[in-house]
Amino acid sequence: MTDAATLGAAPPRTSAKGVRNGPDWRNGLFILPFLLVYVGLLVYPLFWGMWISLLTYDMFDKSAIFSGLDNFRNLFSDTIFLGAVRNTFVFVLLTVPTFVVIGLALALALNRESRNAAVLRAVFFGASVLSVTIVTIIWKIMYLPGRGLISVVLGLFGIAPISFLTTSSLALPAIAAATVWWIIGLPMMLFLAALQQIPGELYEAAVLDNASRWRTLRSITLPSITRTFVVVVIYEIVAQFQLFGQALLLTQGGPNNTSRPIVLFIYETGFRDWNLGYAAAASEVLFLLMAIAAMAQYVASRRGEAR
Amino acid sequence: MSSIELDRVSKRFGAAEVISDLSLRIESGEFVVFLGASGCGKTTLLRMIAGLERIDGGEIRIDGERVDTLPPGARGVAMVFQHYALYPHMTIFENMAFGLRNIGAARDEIARRVKEAARVLEIEPLLQRKPGQLSGGQRQRVAIGRALVKQPKAFLFDEPLSNLDAALRVRTRVELARLHQQTRATTIFVTHDQVEAMTLAERIVVMNARKIEQIGSPMEIYAWPATEFVARFVGSPSMNFLPVDIVGDGEFAVVKLAGGETLPTRIPAGALPAGASFRLGIRAEAVRPDAQGALTGKVEVVERLGDRTHLHVRLADRSTIIGEDSGMSRAAPGDAVTLRLDPSQAHLFDAQGRGYQAAAEAHP
16 A cells, blocks of 8 residues: 555656656657558558559659549450459469368378378478479470470370460469469468367367267368468468469460469559559559458458357 | 276387286276376376277277277267367357267257256356356366266266366366266276375276276275385375384284384284385374374474374484374474374385285274
């Protein structure tokens, strides 16, 4: 009581030694370095990009004329852009479920303490550290009609060589396959980390409860990793919407615009045609699509969890 | 209910043999406690019966039927885990129903059994909650309920009270005892807590270093410990041990303490191996302050437990002995005290730790 009374009598927020209690603006200095980088390199460009999307901005002669929503109006009648949007969606639909299914399957198969499992985990994760240039070189060779590995294997079954990267219907799936091969390691590792969090006692209880392997997977394993599931899906949606390097290096968007993703369209418009306002408008559309897709997935999973 | 037989069972982890040639029979309806320090193999033994550990030799039979070749679910046993192992995303009802659903029990039969178990365990209001919303004690009941609904041949408990606070542990202990009296289910209960073992068991299996030290009723274990380990492990405070020499050649052994005092025991002298060195074992309650006593020393610590008082007394030869006095004892640290040892409650242990006691009828 005496202590409390003495404290109460002291000048507010300052003790005898001049040490302040409670909020102090100087504490804000600790986050200042991060804040500067965050605002300078993320928040400011974000809003500047929105502004540029309202301009007719030619980088060549550095003219910038306010043109309202003209860029957006033009985008939605631009068949190349609409094709790029379609390609991007198809790519996301091809890759994200594959990442989830194969990533989870690998994690389930390799979630054990054996030397083979450890080696295979390293092998599957290993490809993720390669740069996109290396990956596309590998897959260009793989897809080479006649001499590539895939052609050779198909040849064993008497199938004629297929030119994957120059066939309209196969170019985008070919890029998707290369992408899955490249970065399947990350979802696998995330799922593995989640699986290892499940207490072993639960599985022992399930065995004593006569649960079959399938039942155990459905009733114990999958419900225990829903959070990771959501993280993987949202992360992959955001990442795969930004397909760029593989498409640029494997197909340049061809043949006939069938593998051109939005980011490649933005790159070509902004940095080849110098039409910055138009590119910025396309960026805003991409931003919105990614936000909607990720939010939809998040809301859906929250609803699933609440049920 | 069913009997459980372990017949020359052994278990290896790599090159290390953790259980070797162990045989044990648990009668139908019996409550048996495996008691021992951590690492003594008691949990491994339980898990071998459950089927969670493979056995490397011998046979396990339940009701005469060999089960060690069957998967855990087919053995007809239910286990309550140390950390309960409730399925976190299922409701309490679903947790309890899971095992029954997996064997294709009818829906109304499942509901009936879960409701009945919930009633017995007083967890009916919790059935629609999830484990995360329950307290430790409630989870414990659910874990027991999940075992109960299966109507198993035997219940296996793996240190189920160790995660509860002291008060709840005592209450749950009593409830378990009551539950067993109601169901008369064959039960194996693993613990390192000798109080749990003494209070719950009909028979205690004391284990040490992956071997059975002694099997007996709680009072047999307490009054006639077969080995020095058992004598030390069971009872609080731990039994006193004093080096002694055997003197005299009468029917019963007479021991001489290091300080020269002699004490006639009721232990038949003929049973003792000749020429061996012995230690006298005597529990605190058989060591009482008494002006006529043979041992003198100085009180060092006084522990008051309310109904009785433990006196830690330093003897002339610098060894310490714990004696017991009444709750209202006036002893204080520093007091000189004379202690009398009750010869009828004396134990002798040889160098190998084997125990020798007075014959049964000499005990109360």
